[in-house]
Amino acid sequence: MAVKAIGEYRFPSRSRQELYGDDQLVSVWFADNPWWCAAAMFRAPQAMTWGDFWTQMVVPYAEEDPDWKADAAYSFSLWGVPLTPRPDQTLAELGIEHKDVIALRAA
């Protein structure tokens, strides 16, 4: 059902990917850790490697949890589909798109 309006009602998304240049928004959801009230959202370059994304964004965020272990084994999934990233793969190569949510669980 469309908006009922007095005239044409069409406006661009206020968070479309082009507003972030070569970057995109990516969320990391610590699915089995209630310490985090919600998934973390990052602005990350599409060409950023998984290794850099992990060490430069995810780890500094997650270290605030006193029980966090960066070198523990984790499994990942993207909308329910398992994701097995290599550190040298870019987010784009991994198929991670703007406003995707990567679920992270202790393996």
Add this chain to the structure above:
Amino acid sequence: MTIAPDASRSASKKTRKLPMKQRYQALTRDLDWEPSYVDPKDMFPYTEFEGIKIHDWSKWEDPFRLTVDAYAKYQAEKDKRLYAVLDGFAQGQGHLSLTDASYLNTMKLFLQGVTPLEYQAHRNFAYLARHLAGPGPRFAALCQSIDEIRHAQTEIHTLSNYNKYYSGLHNYLQQHDRVWYLSVPKSFFDDALSAGPFEFLIAIGFSFEYLLTNLLFVPFMSGASFNGDLPTMTFGFSAQSDESRHMTLGLEAIKFLLEQDEDNVPIVQEWIDKWFWRGYRVTGLVAQMLDYMLPRKVMSWKEAFELYFEQQMMQGLFQDLAFYGITPPRHVEQALSEKEILSHQVYWVLYQFSHAAAFTTSVPDDEHMAWLSATYPDTFDKYFRPLWEKERRNIAAGGRHFVRGLPQLCQVCQIPMTFTEPGDPTTIAQRVSVYEGEKFNTCSDGCQWIFEREPEKYVQAWLPVHQIYQGNCGGPTLPDVLAWYGLQDGDSGEHKGSRDDLNWQRWHAQTPTGLGAEGEQ
């Protein structure tokens, strides 16, 4: 030349004062006329595009039939009482008789989150007073418009005294427009303001003022009375008679629309479905206020929800509305199932992001946790106490749980995506919709349904996290954003050891009466 009045004539023909009901009829009749040289559609251009059919505007019954002079007289009397209380409270350093400085966190939330909505309601009811095509509803909307601006003004005056002594109250309007958690009530109301006049009536007149008012407005006033806040309590009494009139008008509005044409029923039903869920999500802020922010508890969120929603609305109102073919709101079962977890989840959000808020938070103490445990026997000890115990250990080790980043937000309610799957309080719900090739995240089936019903509207959402990442909020660092929010030292973060807390302890150590107290500003 001056013509002297004919004294003998005016004495013999005394003006007869009409009874109030007739005065009201005369008043509203004179507000209406048949246009002779313009098309009625040009005079009232906004009454048809939503698909609502009105056949006879005269069927609108205003149960109060208030006239302008009676309205002004009642309100003046109430204002006189309120301002006398405000003066006495200020002169007697009444703020020192609050239960604790932390109580004012609830009033900070109220001033930042609710008072600006009163002003917005004033604006839209003024619009309805011009654009509804019947004299009765126009006059009712006019009265409510004046009520709402009075409420905004009296709330500001009531709370301004605290601004002399406490943090977080100095810049509420800028904060309402900019700060992340205030986008929750702001976007809710903006959604209603940008709808048509009939949807606004259902959104605000019915859903907000009738269906959810006892869960949105009353808890703040009850909290005030339990925590020594005489000015806010008096404001609450002052507003109460207006609110009961607004409730009656909200009910009248929905019945009027339903009785005018059967085709209106499915339109109104969808609006109830949408606005119940929109309003319910805003009540999350009230839920945490009742269970966590109030030093002296009034009732738990669960008790308030059971009394004011389950009993009064589900077993009362919706039984009556069934006569018109109206059913309880879509997704209501989800709301019912959340009553034992909602307040805990929302306060956990505010706690870990309060370094970027205009209020302070703390870990519940032992007595508070015992109350939470007794009040929520099936959920608190199992799901939430372990988090607070972990945070206590964290604090003992020199930490304090402030998140070093930004959360994912729901595209519709704009609350960080904290809500869990139905029946599973351990798994955060993730919903995603694709519209014109772009993904949109929502926190629940209710918010996803609202998004997918009108995606053109919600793609425009001003989501605080996304705006920060686009560089529209003062700069890339946390201090940049906090400065852009208008926050100052002492407004945010942990309550224990905060400026308000230290002042409070110093004042109470100095003198039991508190006379002559000077806060560190």
